[in-house]
Amino acid sequence: MRSLPTPTHENLIVGTETGDDAAVWRLGEGRALISTADFFAPVVDDPHTWGRIAATNAASDVYAMGGTPRFGLNLVAWPHGELPLEILSEVLAGGATAASEGGWVVVGGHTVDGPEPMYGQAVTGEADEESLLTNAGAQPGQSLVLTKPLGTGLLATAVKRSEPEAIESGGWLAETYAAGVAEMTRMNDEAASVALEAKSTAATDITGFGLLGHLQKLAIASGTGAVIRAEAVPVLPNAWELLDLGFAPGGTTRNLDHVRPWVKGTNDKRILTMLADAQTSGGLLFCCPPTAAADAAARLAEQGHTSAVVGEITATDPGYVVVS
Secondary structure, eight states: OOOOOOOOOBBBBBTOOOSSEEEEEEEETTTTEEEEEESSSSSSHHHHHHHHHHHHTTHHHHTTTOOOOEEEEEEEEOTTTTTTTHHHHHHHHHHHHHHHHOOOOOEEEEEEEEESOOEEEEEEEEEEEEGGOBOOOOTTTTTEEEOOOOOOHHHHHHTTTOGGGGSTTTTTHHHHHHEEEETTTTTTTHHHHEEEEEEEEEEEEEEETTHHHHHHHHHHHHHHHEEGGGGGGGTTHHHHHHHHHHHOOOOHHHHEEEEEEEEEEEEHHHHHHHOOOSSOOOOEEEOHHHHHHHHHHHHHHHOOOOOOEEEEEEETTTTTTOOO
């Protein structure tokens, strides 16, 4: 059995974080270990679905780096005495379903008493070091491909503020809810595979900081600028209507306030708010040669993804995002 290198800072690969909670460690022989974690409060009412979404989201950083998840640890906070443990069992079963779909094994975890339910996983995966995708590898002239639609932050807020009947068959949120759950439980494994085949050199998953926030982080890490064509960005069905009805969550507003100094182009707050919407288990945004971008988006569409070429990387205005 091959032993692992002694843990030192020299083994860490810096500048490769695609989110806030991922780290990469050189294993030697061309392999890299990826460690990440994420957890959050319920975004849907059904506990099994919440578990699936949370576990799918937790593995997203591994896929964003072009890696493969290998095992996960459950992370749980539960209001003991207020919510029955039978509900927690359903949440954990949903997480196990996601892990089974993604091909990783849940090997344990940790539970604490907390004021509100929280669930997620710490996920460990591996990748080939030479083909590792980072948020610091974007190159001017590359195209940007987005692999899932935006709008899950708006949807989650609308669900929280609506009666349960709203998401049932015939309810006013039913179509958006069904589409949103399908996207939030969709693994990013196929997206990662297509990104690697398209010779991508940089990627990030689109989660809590929204499309603008994560792209700006990629641009500043890569020393490049970026352009987003707003009309090309896919959104969930009726997402614009949810925005107009005032369902933008607080996280989306904070995202826009934070990234606004780094955004040029349009001043249309409606467009910018959608592009800053805080996502749960969002898609990948990857950079690849323009000649491969359209084919990559088409291949993902054939596999059921709502994907699109949404912009490009530029050499001007490093760290800035131009919204056209």
